[in-house]
Amino acid sequence: MAEVIQNECCYRTNHLENSWDIETYLANGGYEIWKKILAGDLSPAEIIDEVKTSNIRGRGGAGFPTGLKWSFMNRHAPGSKYIVCNSDESEPGTFKDRDIMRFNPHQLVEGMMIAGYVIGACAGYNYIRGEFWEPYKRFTGAIDQAREAGLLGKDILGSGWDFDLFAHLGGGAYICGEETALLESIEGKKGQPRFKPPFPASFGLFGKPTTINNTETLASIPMILAKGGKWFADLGVKNAGGTKCYAVSGHINKPGAYEVRMGTPFADLLELSGGIWKKRKLKAVIPGGSSTAVMPAEAVEGMTMDYDSIAKAGSFLGAGSVMILDETTDMVKSLERLTWFYYDESCGQCTPCREGTGWMYRVVHRIRQGKGRPEDIQLLKEVSGKIMGKVICGLGDAAAIPVESFLKHYEHEFKHYIEHGCSIFDRV
Protein backbone atom coordinates (compact mmCIF):
# COMPACT_ATOMS: atom_id res chain seq x y z
CA MET A 1 0.00 0.00 0.00
CA ALA A 2 1.29 3.42 -0.89
CA GLU A 3 1.29 5.72 2.10
CA VAL A 4 -2.22 6.98 2.69
CA ILE A 5 -2.27 10.62 3.71
CA GLN A 6 -4.69 11.25 6.53
CA ASN A 7 -6.33 14.08 8.49
CA GLU A 8 -5.72 17.07 6.23
CA CYS A 9 -8.94 18.95 6.87
CA CYS A 10 -11.70 18.11 9.39
CA TYR A 11 -9.62 15.85 11.64
CA ARG A 12 -6.38 17.83 11.26
CA THR A 13 -6.14 18.69 14.97
CA ASN A 14 -7.75 15.58 16.44
CA HIS A 15 -4.41 14.19 17.65
CA LEU A 16 -3.66 17.28 19.75
CA GLU A 17 -4.30 17.52 23.45
CA ASN A 18 -7.51 19.46 24.21
CA SER A 19 -8.08 19.74 20.47
CA TRP A 20 -11.60 21.05 21.20
CA ASP A 21 -10.33 24.08 23.10
CA ILE A 22 -10.30 27.51 21.46
CA GLU A 23 -6.63 27.99 22.40
CA THR A 24 -5.66 24.92 20.36
CA TYR A 25 -7.78 26.08 17.46
CA LEU A 26 -6.38 29.61 17.50
CA ALA A 27 -2.82 28.26 17.65
CA ASN A 28 -3.56 26.30 14.47
CA GLY A 29 -4.88 29.12 12.31
CA GLY A 30 -8.39 29.06 13.73
CA TYR A 31 -10.80 31.98 13.17
CA GLU A 32 -8.35 33.75 10.85
CA ILE A 33 -10.78 33.58 7.93
CA TRP A 34 -13.55 34.83 10.18
CA LYS A 35 -11.44 37.82 11.24
CA LYS A 36 -10.57 38.53 7.61
CA ILE A 37 -14.27 38.55 6.75
CA LEU A 38 -15.10 40.90 9.62
CA ALA A 39 -12.32 43.23 8.50
CA GLY A 40 -14.02 43.40 5.10
CA ASP A 41 -11.25 41.58 3.24
CA LEU A 42 -13.34 38.70 1.89
CA SER A 43 -16.67 39.24 0.16
CA PRO A 44 -19.55 36.75 -0.03
CA ALA A 45 -19.08 36.50 -3.81
CA GLU A 46 -15.38 35.70 -3.40
CA ILE A 47 -16.20 33.02 -0.84
CA ILE A 48 -18.80 31.38 -3.08
CA ASP A 49 -16.31 31.40 -5.98
CA GLU A 50 -13.67 29.75 -3.82
CA VAL A 51 -16.13 27.12 -2.57
CA LYS A 52 -17.20 26.41 -6.15
CA THR A 53 -13.53 26.07 -7.15
CA SER A 54 -12.96 23.62 -4.30
CA ASN A 55 -15.45 21.24 -5.92
CA ILE A 56 -16.81 20.23 -2.53
CA ARG A 57 -20.02 18.22 -2.67
CA GLY A 58 -22.41 17.91 0.27
CA ARG A 59 -21.11 15.38 2.76
CA GLY A 60 -24.47 14.37 4.21
CA GLY A 61 -25.04 11.81 1.47
CA ALA A 62 -26.68 13.55 -1.47
CA GLY A 63 -23.45 15.02 -2.86
CA PHE A 64 -24.94 18.31 -4.05
CA PRO A 65 -22.31 20.98 -4.90
CA THR A 66 -22.08 23.28 -1.87
CA GLY A 67 -21.07 26.44 -3.74
CA LEU A 68 -24.10 26.11 -6.00
CA LYS A 69 -26.41 25.57 -3.00
CA TRP A 70 -25.12 28.74 -1.35
CA SER A 71 -25.65 30.76 -4.52
CA PHE A 72 -29.40 30.01 -4.34
CA MET A 73 -29.75 32.33 -1.36
CA ASN A 74 -30.29 36.05 -1.82
CA ARG A 75 -28.34 37.53 1.07
CA HIS A 76 -29.97 40.93 0.57
CA ALA A 77 -33.55 39.64 0.83
CA PRO A 78 -35.27 41.42 3.72
CA GLY A 79 -36.07 39.63 6.98
CA SER A 80 -34.46 36.80 8.92
CA LYS A 81 -32.47 34.06 7.24
CA TYR A 82 -30.89 31.00 8.80
CA ILE A 83 -27.97 28.66 8.41
CA VAL A 84 -28.67 25.17 9.71
CA CYS A 85 -26.16 22.41 10.25
CA ASN A 86 -27.32 18.82 9.97
CA SER A 87 -25.57 16.81 12.69
CA ASP A 88 -28.34 14.24 12.97
CA GLU A 89 -25.94 11.51 11.80
CA SER A 90 -28.41 8.62 12.07
CA GLU A 91 -27.81 6.54 8.95
CA PRO A 92 -26.69 3.13 10.21
CA GLY A 93 -22.93 2.88 9.82
CA THR A 94 -22.31 6.63 10.00
CA PHE A 95 -20.18 8.16 12.78
CA LYS A 96 -17.85 10.65 11.12
CA ASP A 97 -19.49 13.91 12.26
CA ARG A 98 -19.40 12.82 15.88
CA ASP A 99 -15.59 13.06 15.81
CA ILE A 100 -15.67 16.50 14.23
CA MET A 101 -17.89 17.78 17.04
CA ARG A 102 -15.96 15.96 19.76
CA PHE A 103 -12.47 16.88 18.63
CA ASN A 104 -12.65 19.90 16.30
CA PRO A 105 -15.87 21.76 17.17
CA HIS A 106 -14.41 25.23 16.56
CA GLN A 107 -13.76 24.49 12.90
CA LEU A 108 -17.45 23.64 12.57
CA VAL A 109 -18.40 26.82 14.46
CA GLU A 110 -16.21 28.89 12.12
CA GLY A 111 -17.66 27.10 9.08
CA MET A 112 -21.19 27.90 10.27
CA MET A 113 -20.24 31.55 10.84
CA ILE A 114 -18.77 31.84 7.36
CA ALA A 115 -21.80 30.18 5.75
CA GLY A 116 -24.07 32.41 7.82
CA TYR A 117 -22.22 35.48 6.58
CA VAL A 118 -22.39 34.38 2.94
CA ILE A 119 -26.15 33.89 3.01
CA GLY A 120 -26.83 36.91 5.24
CA ALA A 121 -28.17 34.88 8.16
CA CYS A 122 -29.11 36.34 11.53
CA ALA A 123 -28.51 33.07 13.35
CA GLY A 124 -27.57 29.45 12.91
CA TYR A 125 -28.74 26.21 14.49
CA ASN A 126 -26.83 22.98 14.69
CA TYR A 127 -29.26 20.06 14.86
CA ILE A 128 -27.46 17.39 16.87
CA ARG A 129 -29.04 13.97 17.39
CA GLY A 130 -30.34 13.59 20.93
CA GLU A 131 -28.10 10.70 21.89
CA PHE A 132 -24.96 12.75 21.10
CA TRP A 133 -24.57 14.36 24.54
CA GLU A 134 -20.77 14.52 24.47
CA PRO A 135 -20.60 16.07 20.98
CA TYR A 136 -23.36 18.48 22.03
CA LYS A 137 -21.40 19.60 25.08
CA ARG A 138 -18.26 20.07 23.00
CA PHE A 139 -20.13 22.07 20.36
CA THR A 140 -21.92 24.34 22.83
CA GLY A 141 -18.65 24.70 24.75
CA ALA A 142 -17.07 25.96 21.54
CA ILE A 143 -19.94 28.42 20.95
CA ASP A 144 -19.52 29.77 24.48
CA GLN A 145 -15.77 30.21 24.01
CA ALA A 146 -16.27 31.95 20.66
CA ARG A 147 -18.87 34.26 22.20
CA GLU A 148 -16.54 35.06 25.09
CA ALA A 149 -13.77 35.86 22.63
CA GLY A 150 -16.11 38.34 20.94
CA LEU A 151 -16.26 36.30 17.73
CA LEU A 152 -19.98 35.70 18.00
CA GLY A 153 -22.96 37.72 19.22
CA LYS A 154 -23.80 41.38 18.79
CA ASP A 155 -21.62 43.81 16.80
CA ILE A 156 -18.92 41.17 16.32
CA LEU A 157 -15.46 42.71 16.72
CA GLY A 158 -16.96 46.12 15.97
CA SER A 159 -18.15 45.07 12.52
CA GLY A 160 -21.72 46.16 13.20
CA TRP A 161 -22.91 42.65 12.34
CA ASP A 162 -24.96 40.47 14.71
CA PHE A 163 -24.86 36.72 14.39
CA ASP A 164 -25.38 33.95 16.91
CA LEU A 165 -25.26 30.18 16.99
CA PHE A 166 -27.32 27.62 18.91
CA ALA A 167 -27.65 23.87 19.19
CA HIS A 168 -30.91 21.94 18.98
CA LEU A 169 -31.00 18.38 20.30
CA GLY A 170 -33.02 15.73 18.51
CA GLY A 171 -35.12 13.12 20.24
CA GLY A 172 -34.22 9.89 18.47
CA ALA A 173 -35.62 9.85 14.94
CA TYR A 174 -33.68 8.86 11.81
CA ILE A 175 -36.06 10.82 9.62
CA CYS A 176 -34.81 14.11 11.09
CA GLY A 177 -31.70 13.74 8.96
CA GLU A 178 -33.99 14.63 6.04
CA GLU A 179 -33.55 18.38 5.89
CA THR A 180 -37.16 19.51 5.97
CA ALA A 181 -38.05 17.01 8.72
CA LEU A 182 -35.11 18.50 10.59
CA LEU A 183 -36.58 21.98 10.22
CA GLU A 184 -39.96 20.76 11.50
CA SER A 185 -38.16 19.25 14.47
CA ILE A 186 -36.43 22.53 15.34
CA GLU A 187 -39.87 24.12 15.24
CA GLY A 188 -40.97 21.69 17.95
CA LYS A 189 -43.00 19.36 15.75
CA LYS A 190 -42.96 15.73 14.65
CA GLY A 191 -40.15 15.18 12.17
CA GLN A 192 -42.23 14.69 9.06
CA PRO A 193 -40.68 15.87 5.79
CA ARG A 194 -42.31 18.76 3.98
CA PHE A 195 -43.60 18.58 0.45
CA LYS A 196 -41.22 20.41 -1.90
CA PRO A 197 -41.35 22.94 -3.47
CA PRO A 198 -41.11 25.35 -1.76
CA PHE A 199 -37.48 24.53 -1.02
CA PRO A 200 -35.77 25.69 2.20
CA ALA A 201 -33.91 28.45 0.29
CA SER A 202 -37.26 30.25 -0.01
CA PHE A 203 -39.31 28.71 2.84
CA GLY A 204 -37.12 27.13 5.50
CA LEU A 205 -36.78 27.37 9.26
CA PHE A 206 -39.67 29.35 10.80
CA GLY A 207 -40.77 29.97 7.22
CA LYS A 208 -37.63 31.99 6.45
CA PRO A 209 -34.99 31.41 3.75
CA THR A 210 -32.61 28.77 5.06
CA THR A 211 -29.50 26.92 3.94
CA ILE A 212 -28.85 23.47 5.37
CA ASN A 213 -25.45 21.80 5.16
CA ASN A 214 -23.91 18.72 6.70
CA THR A 215 -21.40 18.98 9.58
CA GLU A 216 -18.42 17.75 7.55
CA THR A 217 -19.25 20.14 4.70
CA LEU A 218 -19.34 23.17 6.99
CA ALA A 219 -16.26 22.09 8.94
CA SER A 220 -14.31 21.90 5.66
CA ILE A 221 -15.05 25.53 4.71
CA PRO A 222 -12.44 27.31 6.88
CA MET A 223 -9.65 25.15 5.41
CA ILE A 224 -10.93 25.65 1.85
CA LEU A 225 -10.69 29.41 2.35
CA ALA A 226 -7.39 29.28 4.22
CA LYS A 227 -5.59 27.11 1.67
CA GLY A 228 -7.64 27.94 -1.41
CA GLY A 229 -10.33 26.18 -3.39
CA LYS A 230 -7.73 24.80 -5.78
CA TRP A 231 -5.82 23.12 -2.96
CA PHE A 232 -9.00 21.33 -1.87
CA ALA A 233 -10.05 20.40 -5.39
CA ASP A 234 -6.58 18.95 -6.10
CA LEU A 235 -6.80 16.66 -3.08
CA GLY A 236 -9.72 14.87 -4.66
CA VAL A 237 -10.74 13.61 -8.06
CA LYS A 238 -12.17 15.31 -11.13
CA ASN A 239 -15.79 15.15 -10.07
CA ALA A 240 -15.35 15.76 -6.32
CA GLY A 241 -12.75 17.70 -4.41
CA GLY A 242 -11.19 17.32 -1.05
CA THR A 243 -10.69 14.89 1.70
CA LYS A 244 -13.55 12.73 2.90
CA CYS A 245 -14.23 11.31 6.34
CA TYR A 246 -15.05 7.62 6.05
CA ALA A 247 -16.65 5.71 8.89
CA VAL A 248 -15.55 2.08 8.63
CA SER A 249 -17.35 -0.53 10.71
CA GLY A 250 -18.30 -4.18 10.87
CA HIS A 251 -16.00 -7.15 10.49
CA ILE A 252 -12.65 -5.38 10.53
CA ASN A 253 -9.74 -5.14 12.93
CA LYS A 254 -9.64 -1.38 13.47
CA PRO A 255 -13.08 0.11 12.98
CA GLY A 256 -13.14 3.88 13.13
CA ALA A 257 -13.49 7.19 11.31
CA TYR A 258 -10.70 7.90 8.81
CA GLU A 259 -10.17 11.12 6.88
CA VAL A 260 -8.43 10.37 3.60
CA ARG A 261 -8.41 11.91 0.15
CA MET A 262 -11.40 11.50 -2.11
CA GLY A 263 -10.51 8.79 -4.58
CA THR A 264 -8.39 6.72 -2.18
CA PRO A 265 -8.48 3.07 -3.29
CA PHE A 266 -10.97 0.98 -1.35
CA ALA A 267 -8.20 -1.56 -0.75
CA ASP A 268 -6.10 1.11 1.00
CA LEU A 269 -8.99 2.16 3.22
CA LEU A 270 -9.56 -1.47 4.13
CA GLU A 271 -5.89 -1.91 4.99
CA LEU A 272 -5.89 1.33 6.99
CA SER A 273 -8.73 -0.06 9.07
CA GLY A 274 -6.77 -3.19 9.84
CA GLY A 275 -8.19 -5.57 7.26
CA ILE A 276 -10.89 -8.19 7.71
CA TRP A 277 -10.99 -9.59 11.25
CA LYS A 278 -10.27 -13.17 12.26
CA LYS A 279 -8.28 -13.76 9.05
CA ARG A 280 -11.52 -14.23 7.17
CA LYS A 281 -12.42 -13.30 3.61
CA LEU A 282 -14.45 -10.31 2.52
CA LYS A 283 -17.99 -11.20 1.50
CA ALA A 284 -19.71 -7.86 0.91
CA VAL A 285 -19.46 -4.12 1.40
CA ILE A 286 -22.15 -1.54 2.06
CA PRO A 287 -20.14 1.50 0.97
CA GLY A 288 -22.15 4.55 2.02
CA GLY A 289 -24.49 3.70 4.88
CA SER A 290 -27.36 1.22 5.14
CA SER A 291 -29.35 2.98 2.39
CA THR A 292 -26.75 2.32 -0.28
CA ALA A 293 -26.71 -0.87 -2.32
CA VAL A 294 -24.74 -3.80 -0.95
CA MET A 295 -21.83 -4.89 -3.16
CA PRO A 296 -20.27 -8.34 -3.38
CA ALA A 297 -16.49 -8.55 -2.82
CA GLU A 298 -15.80 -8.94 -6.57
CA ALA A 299 -17.51 -5.61 -7.30
CA VAL A 300 -15.21 -3.58 -5.04
CA GLU A 301 -11.99 -4.82 -6.65
CA GLY A 302 -10.18 -1.82 -8.08
CA MET A 303 -12.83 0.58 -6.79
CA THR A 304 -11.75 3.96 -5.46
CA MET A 305 -13.63 5.87 -2.77
CA ASP A 306 -15.37 8.61 -4.74
CA TYR A 307 -18.81 9.17 -6.27
CA ASP A 308 -18.05 8.07 -9.83
CA SER A 309 -16.02 4.96 -9.07
CA ILE A 310 -18.54 3.63 -6.53
CA ALA A 311 -21.44 4.40 -8.88
CA LYS A 312 -19.66 2.56 -11.67
CA ALA A 313 -19.19 -0.42 -9.36
CA GLY A 314 -22.91 -0.45 -8.59
CA SER A 315 -23.57 1.55 -5.45
CA PHE A 316 -23.28 5.05 -3.97
CA LEU A 317 -20.80 6.96 -1.81
CA GLY A 318 -23.60 8.27 0.42
CA ALA A 319 -22.19 9.59 3.67
CA GLY A 320 -19.03 7.48 3.33
CA SER A 321 -20.20 4.91 5.87
CA VAL A 322 -18.43 1.73 4.91
CA MET A 323 -19.81 -1.47 6.44
CA ILE A 324 -17.66 -4.57 6.00
CA LEU A 325 -19.28 -8.02 6.00
CA ASP A 326 -17.10 -11.11 6.23
CA GLU A 327 -17.65 -14.53 4.66
CA THR A 328 -19.64 -15.85 7.64
CA THR A 329 -22.36 -13.20 7.34
CA ASP A 330 -25.95 -14.36 6.97
CA MET A 331 -27.31 -11.92 4.39
CA VAL A 332 -30.94 -12.77 5.17
CA LYS A 333 -30.43 -11.95 8.84
CA SER A 334 -28.60 -8.73 7.88
CA LEU A 335 -31.44 -7.62 5.62
CA GLU A 336 -33.99 -8.57 8.26
CA ARG A 337 -32.30 -6.13 10.65
CA LEU A 338 -32.17 -3.35 8.06
CA THR A 339 -35.83 -3.78 7.04
CA TRP A 340 -36.79 -3.53 10.71
CA PHE A 341 -34.86 -0.27 10.94
CA TYR A 342 -36.77 1.38 8.09
CA TYR A 343 -40.07 0.04 9.37
CA ASP A 344 -39.27 1.43 12.80
CA GLU A 345 -38.16 4.81 11.44
CA SER A 346 -40.72 5.51 8.71
CA CYS A 347 -42.44 8.74 9.79
CA GLY A 348 -45.82 7.36 8.71
CA GLN A 349 -46.74 10.21 6.42
CA CYS A 350 -46.77 8.51 2.99
CA THR A 351 -48.72 5.28 2.61
CA PRO A 352 -46.26 3.38 0.35
CA CYS A 353 -43.45 3.83 2.89
CA ARG A 354 -45.53 3.45 6.07
CA GLU A 355 -47.19 0.24 4.86
CA GLY A 356 -44.45 -1.02 2.54
CA THR A 357 -41.62 -0.95 5.08
CA GLY A 358 -43.75 -3.09 7.41
CA TRP A 359 -44.55 -5.54 4.61
CA MET A 360 -40.90 -5.87 3.68
CA TYR A 361 -39.88 -6.51 7.28
CA ARG A 362 -42.61 -9.09 7.87
CA VAL A 363 -41.79 -10.99 4.69
CA VAL A 364 -38.02 -11.06 5.34
CA HIS A 365 -38.73 -11.97 8.97
CA ARG A 366 -40.86 -14.96 8.03
CA ILE A 367 -38.25 -16.12 5.54
CA ARG A 368 -35.66 -16.01 8.28
CA GLN A 369 -37.93 -17.91 10.62
CA GLY A 370 -38.05 -20.68 8.03
CA LYS A 371 -41.64 -19.89 7.13
CA GLY A 372 -40.97 -18.24 3.78
CA ARG A 373 -43.04 -19.04 0.70
CA PRO A 374 -41.67 -19.51 -2.83
CA GLU A 375 -43.51 -16.39 -4.01
CA ASP A 376 -41.98 -14.21 -1.26
CA ILE A 377 -38.94 -13.16 -3.29
CA GLN A 378 -41.14 -11.81 -6.07
CA LEU A 379 -43.38 -10.17 -3.45
CA LEU A 380 -40.40 -8.37 -1.91
CA LYS A 381 -39.33 -7.08 -5.31
CA GLU A 382 -42.83 -5.81 -6.02
CA VAL A 383 -43.27 -4.09 -2.68
CA SER A 384 -39.89 -2.38 -2.83
CA GLY A 385 -40.66 -1.27 -6.40
CA LYS A 386 -43.90 0.28 -5.22
CA ILE A 387 -42.13 2.41 -2.60
CA MET A 388 -39.22 3.58 -4.75
CA GLY A 389 -39.85 7.06 -6.11
CA LYS A 390 -43.44 7.15 -4.87
CA VAL A 391 -43.03 9.05 -1.61
CA ILE A 392 -42.11 12.63 -0.75
CA CYS A 393 -38.70 12.04 0.82
CA GLY A 394 -35.67 9.81 0.47
CA LEU A 395 -36.54 7.35 3.25
CA GLY A 396 -38.73 5.30 0.93
CA ASP A 397 -35.92 4.81 -1.57
CA ALA A 398 -33.51 4.22 1.29
CA ALA A 399 -35.72 1.38 2.51
CA ALA A 400 -36.16 -0.15 -0.94
CA ILE A 401 -32.49 -0.10 -2.05
CA PRO A 402 -31.21 -2.63 0.54
CA VAL A 403 -34.03 -5.04 -0.33
CA GLU A 404 -33.40 -4.77 -4.06
CA SER A 405 -29.62 -5.05 -3.80
CA PHE A 406 -29.57 -7.92 -1.29
CA LEU A 407 -31.93 -9.86 -3.56
CA LYS A 408 -29.92 -8.95 -6.65
CA HIS A 409 -26.69 -10.38 -5.27
CA TYR A 410 -27.77 -12.93 -2.68
CA GLU A 411 -31.10 -14.31 -3.88
CA HIS A 412 -29.77 -17.85 -3.43
CA GLU A 413 -29.47 -17.27 0.34
CA PHE A 414 -33.13 -16.26 0.54
CA LYS A 415 -34.11 -19.27 -1.60
CA HIS A 416 -32.14 -21.56 0.69
CA TYR A 417 -34.09 -20.31 3.69
CA ILE A 418 -37.37 -20.79 1.82
CA GLU A 419 -36.52 -24.27 0.59
CA HIS A 420 -34.71 -25.64 3.63
CA GLY A 421 -35.95 -23.46 6.48
CA CYS A 422 -32.42 -22.46 7.46
CA SER A 423 -29.43 -20.40 6.34
CA ILE A 424 -26.78 -21.53 3.85
CA PHE A 425 -24.47 -22.03 6.83
CA ASP A 426 -26.73 -24.56 8.54
CA ARG A 427 -26.58 -28.23 7.71
CA VAL A 428 -29.73 -29.45 6.04
Added chain:
Amino acid sequence: MSEKNQLAEELKVSVIQGDVKTRIDRWIANYPEENRKSALMPALRIVQETSNGYLTTELMDQIAEYLQVRPIEVYEVATFYSMYQHKPVGRHQICLCTNLSCMLRGSDELLEHIKHKISVTNTGEVSPDGKFSVRKVECAGACGGAPMMWIGKDYHENLTEETIDEILDGLE
Protein backbone atom coordinates in the same frame (compact mmCIF):
# COMPACT_ATOMS: atom_id res chain seq x y z
CA MET B 1 -46.64 5.55 38.85
CA SER B 2 -43.83 6.75 41.08
CA GLU B 3 -44.60 8.46 44.35
CA LYS B 4 -43.18 11.74 43.17
CA ASN B 5 -45.31 11.83 40.04
CA GLN B 6 -48.38 10.78 41.99
CA LEU B 7 -47.86 13.52 44.52
CA ALA B 8 -47.45 16.14 41.81
CA GLU B 9 -50.62 14.91 40.15
CA GLU B 10 -52.65 14.96 43.34
CA LEU B 11 -51.51 18.40 44.33
CA LYS B 12 -51.62 19.65 40.72
CA VAL B 13 -48.26 21.20 41.39
CA SER B 14 -46.39 21.99 38.22
CA VAL B 15 -43.00 20.34 37.93
CA ILE B 16 -41.93 23.33 35.88
CA GLN B 17 -40.47 25.42 38.63
CA GLY B 18 -37.08 26.11 40.17
CA ASP B 19 -34.20 24.53 38.33
CA VAL B 20 -36.42 22.78 35.76
CA LYS B 21 -38.02 26.10 34.86
CA THR B 22 -34.65 27.85 34.62
CA ARG B 23 -33.33 25.18 32.27
CA ILE B 24 -36.41 25.29 30.02
CA ASP B 25 -36.33 29.09 29.96
CA ARG B 26 -32.74 28.99 28.80
CA TRP B 27 -33.86 26.91 25.80
CA ILE B 28 -36.80 29.22 25.07
CA ALA B 29 -34.32 32.09 24.78
CA ASN B 30 -32.49 30.26 21.96
CA TYR B 31 -35.40 30.70 19.54
CA PRO B 32 -37.24 33.72 18.13
CA GLU B 33 -39.80 35.03 20.62
CA GLU B 34 -42.79 33.90 18.56
CA ASN B 35 -41.39 30.35 18.32
CA ARG B 36 -41.69 29.32 21.93
CA LYS B 37 -42.84 25.89 20.73
CA SER B 38 -39.28 25.14 19.57
CA ALA B 39 -38.42 24.57 23.22
CA LEU B 40 -40.85 21.63 23.36
CA MET B 41 -38.28 18.91 22.72
CA PRO B 42 -35.80 20.21 25.31
CA ALA B 43 -38.68 20.71 27.76
CA LEU B 44 -39.82 17.09 27.33
CA ARG B 45 -36.28 15.86 27.87
CA ILE B 46 -35.68 17.98 30.96
CA VAL B 47 -39.02 17.06 32.55
CA GLN B 48 -38.46 13.38 31.76
CA GLU B 49 -34.98 13.50 33.29
CA THR B 50 -36.30 14.99 36.50
CA SER B 51 -39.45 12.83 36.74
CA ASN B 52 -38.12 9.27 37.05
CA GLY B 53 -37.31 8.89 33.38
CA TYR B 54 -40.79 8.86 31.85
CA LEU B 55 -43.60 11.19 30.89
CA THR B 56 -47.19 11.05 32.09
CA THR B 57 -50.17 12.82 30.54
CA GLU B 58 -50.20 15.20 33.49
CA LEU B 59 -46.56 16.13 32.91
CA MET B 60 -47.14 16.63 29.18
CA ASP B 61 -50.16 18.84 29.96
CA GLN B 62 -48.02 20.97 32.24
CA ILE B 63 -45.49 21.42 29.45
CA ALA B 64 -48.30 22.38 27.05
CA GLU B 65 -49.54 24.99 29.47
CA TYR B 66 -46.08 26.39 30.06
CA LEU B 67 -45.21 26.66 26.38
CA GLN B 68 -48.70 27.91 25.48
CA VAL B 69 -49.42 25.14 23.00
CA ARG B 70 -52.31 22.66 22.81
CA PRO B 71 -51.80 19.38 24.68
CA ILE B 72 -52.15 17.38 21.44
CA GLU B 73 -49.11 19.19 20.03
CA VAL B 74 -47.10 17.91 22.98
CA TYR B 75 -48.49 14.35 22.80
CA GLU B 76 -47.71 13.96 19.12
CA VAL B 77 -44.10 15.04 19.57
CA ALA B 78 -43.65 13.02 22.75
CA THR B 79 -44.86 9.85 21.02
CA PHE B 80 -43.00 10.43 17.73
CA TYR B 81 -39.42 10.48 19.04
CA SER B 82 -37.96 7.33 20.53
CA MET B 83 -36.09 8.98 23.40
CA TYR B 84 -39.28 9.94 25.25
CA GLN B 85 -40.64 7.20 27.48
CA HIS B 86 -44.23 6.71 28.55
CA LYS B 87 -43.95 3.75 30.89
CA PRO B 88 -41.87 3.27 34.05
CA VAL B 89 -38.22 2.53 33.32
CA GLY B 90 -35.34 1.40 35.49
CA ARG B 91 -33.27 3.98 37.33
CA HIS B 92 -30.74 3.30 34.60
CA GLN B 93 -32.16 2.60 31.19
CA ILE B 94 -29.74 0.52 29.17
CA CYS B 95 -30.08 1.36 25.48
CA LEU B 96 -28.31 -1.31 23.48
CA CYS B 97 -27.74 -0.74 19.78
CA THR B 98 -28.69 -3.79 17.74
CA ASN B 99 -28.39 -2.30 14.26
CA LEU B 100 -26.21 -3.92 11.62
CA SER B 101 -22.70 -2.77 12.62
CA CYS B 102 -23.34 -3.77 16.24
CA MET B 103 -25.13 -6.98 15.23
CA LEU B 104 -22.12 -8.03 13.14
CA ARG B 105 -20.02 -7.77 16.29
CA GLY B 106 -22.29 -9.62 18.66
CA SER B 107 -24.99 -7.30 20.04
CA ASP B 108 -27.67 -10.05 19.97
CA GLU B 109 -25.65 -12.18 22.39
CA LEU B 110 -24.97 -9.14 24.59
CA LEU B 111 -28.70 -8.43 24.83
CA GLU B 112 -29.26 -11.92 26.22
CA HIS B 113 -26.42 -11.37 28.67
CA ILE B 114 -27.88 -8.07 29.87
CA LYS B 115 -31.37 -9.52 30.31
CA HIS B 116 -29.92 -12.34 32.38
CA LYS B 117 -27.70 -9.98 34.35
CA ILE B 118 -30.53 -7.63 35.34
CA SER B 119 -33.08 -10.45 35.77
CA VAL B 120 -35.66 -9.52 33.17
CA THR B 121 -37.31 -11.72 30.55
CA ASN B 122 -38.12 -9.03 28.03
CA THR B 123 -36.90 -5.66 26.86
CA GLY B 124 -38.90 -2.83 28.41
CA GLU B 125 -39.29 -4.70 31.70
CA VAL B 126 -37.94 -3.13 34.89
CA SER B 127 -35.58 -5.25 36.99
CA PRO B 128 -37.01 -6.47 40.34
CA ASP B 129 -34.87 -3.97 42.29
CA GLY B 130 -36.01 -1.12 40.04
CA LYS B 131 -32.43 -0.35 39.10
CA PHE B 132 -32.40 -1.31 35.42
CA SER B 133 -34.41 -1.73 32.28
CA VAL B 134 -33.09 -2.49 28.83
CA ARG B 135 -34.29 -1.54 25.39
CA LYS B 136 -33.03 -2.23 21.90
CA VAL B 137 -32.22 0.98 20.05
CA GLU B 138 -31.31 1.92 16.51
CA CYS B 139 -27.87 3.00 15.34
CA ALA B 140 -26.46 5.61 17.73
CA GLY B 141 -23.66 6.80 15.45
CA ALA B 142 -20.78 5.07 17.21
CA CYS B 143 -20.24 2.01 15.00
CA GLY B 144 -16.47 2.47 15.31
CA GLY B 145 -16.92 1.23 18.88
CA ALA B 146 -19.48 -1.49 18.10
CA PRO B 147 -21.06 -3.16 19.95
CA MET B 148 -22.19 -0.18 21.99
CA MET B 149 -24.86 0.94 24.43
CA TRP B 150 -25.82 4.25 25.92
CA ILE B 151 -27.11 4.85 29.41
CA GLY B 152 -28.39 8.33 30.25
CA LYS B 153 -25.89 10.71 28.69
CA ASP B 154 -22.98 8.30 28.41
CA TYR B 155 -21.83 6.12 25.53
CA HIS B 156 -20.14 2.80 26.29
CA GLU B 157 -18.29 1.24 23.38
CA ASN B 158 -16.38 -1.92 22.43
CA LEU B 159 -18.56 -3.90 24.81
CA THR B 160 -17.96 -7.41 26.00
CA GLU B 161 -19.89 -9.37 28.64
CA GLU B 162 -17.12 -8.50 31.11
CA THR B 163 -17.12 -4.75 30.45
CA ILE B 164 -20.92 -4.68 30.61
CA ASP B 165 -20.79 -6.32 34.05
CA GLU B 166 -18.22 -3.79 35.18
CA ILE B 167 -20.24 -0.83 33.91
CA LEU B 168 -23.54 -2.02 35.37
CA ASP B 169 -21.98 -2.99 38.71
CA GLY B 170 -20.46 0.48 38.90
CA LEU B 171 -23.83 2.26 38.74
CA GLU B 172 -25.62 3.32 41.92
